[in-house]
Amino acid sequence: MSAITVDGLTKVYGSTVALDDLSFDVREGEVFGFLGPNGAGKSTTINVLLDFVRPTAGEARVLGLDAHRSSREIRQRTGVLPEGFQTYRRLTGRQHLEFAIESKGVDDDPDDLLERVGIRDAAGRKAGGYSTGMAQRLMLAMALVGEPDLLILDEPSTGLDPNGAREMREIVREENARGATVFFSSHILGQVEAVCDRVGILREGEMVAVDTVAGLRESVGGGTTLRVTVDRIDDGAVAAVRSLPDVGAVSVEGDEEPTIVVTCDGSKTAVLEALESNGLEVRDFSTEEASLDEVFHSYTKEEVSA
């Protein structure tokens, strides 16, 4: 079953098209990374899922329920970290948790949850005095109330230092291991790669790719880059490499240490053999994965370059 189904979703604000016929699925039990540059429509999508805004056209279902008609039940079973929220500045961290616990009708311990997100010490302080990162942690604690079936986290790492972002990912993993589906948006790739089963890339209100991280790498062409340092450059050898199947771009770099850079999906040894059989001496070689940043940019730039 799907935890989230978005079907033909369109949202128009005045003359701005925020979402354009968007469709995708999030499977139950997976960690789904919802990627895209700022302004791509990530928050608008999440706002529709939570019934904060009403779509112009299309339908969204969450946990098998209609996002508008059954919104209360959806939010009863979902933990949310919204984007652009502000805490009740006069209420303490603990009072925030108590409000969430009372609202969901469960009997979690506020201090345990605050401990889990690392702000137990600030439980009795007014949230108005919290830093952005602490407010973010507080909101995450509120999202965890009542062991939700689904976590919707909108840019959860906002205001967190690298250590905080790592702790956030750790909690995402724990919640997923408990059985929760996690849907989180980000414009930063590093956070997604480590925890997501699948990633969807949103651009200008449209989903341009949905795949596993490895799958996305592959689809952008030449998952791996092979750098071979040789004794000299030979045009015939380069041509031989280029003619190999599964080889993408081939380029030549360096004068002191002539290097042939090859992107390829297939066998690396085939490339090395082709060079050696053309009389070149292979002095060194290394491989590197295409960085997810490159993958991301190739999808979010105007033209997809392979």
Place this chain on the structure above:
Amino acid sequence: MSSLSLDSVRAIAKKDFQDAARSKVLWLLTLLFVAFLGGMAFLFVWLDDLFARQPAAQQEAEITAIDLIFFLQTPVALLIPLIGLLVGYKALAGEVDSGSAKILFSLPHSRLDAIVGKFVGRTLVLWTSFFAGLLVAVVVVVALYDEFNLGHILVFTVLSLLFGAVYVGLGVAISALTKSTTKAAAAVVGVFFFFAFVFDRFRDVVYYLLEGQVIPSFGTRPPDWYLFYPRLSPGGSYGAALAGLLPEVDPLGNLFPQGEIPFYFSKWVAVAILILWIVVPLGLGYLRFERLDL
């Protein structure tokens, strides 16, 4: 239509009250009501003593607690709208404006829960302050004054609380109509002046169009609608209900010397109008808020 959950209403009202209890507003309001109601009671007793010493006034100096109530009524009818609107106008617009509404609606609350919860929470804020002030006034009256009728004070209290709820409700309803706190503030100022100075004047306009003069000539008995119209405003229905429930002073008898009083001049109609002033504005606010993109 979204559903109403009493658990949600309670959670929201409680949070709102906690929030207000930590703000200076609640304490300032309480201080204001204490100073005002206590001060008025003291002033009243003092004036009473002063008049009682005048030999000519001796016979008519039988001033009762009812007189204190009507002494308080006019200023209360001005103070409560001001404070009620002030307490209510940020309820929803403030949360949407600042972004804390995203916390509220991340939790399983409907838009209807939010409106009702906010109304209840903020009405309790007003009531608490008013109650504190009234308590001081009662202490003054009991300490310095011989006659004290608990029943009369009770009627005054209940109707004043209801009247307070009307203006908190108007404030909350207005705050449901807009996302901007500034617009909500402008609107409540408008509403205050409308009921304080404009509402009753419509009657004069209509009377002028019908009769060619602004007020009935001396000695002419005005038509029933002319007498009834002022009882339609929140302040008017509050005054009418108060007069009707404290029968010694009800002026209706004078207005209808022939005896036949139409049913819509009854005190219960006045109370019903007061209640409608709570339900209708909040209902309209809800209809708008339900469709709002947060």
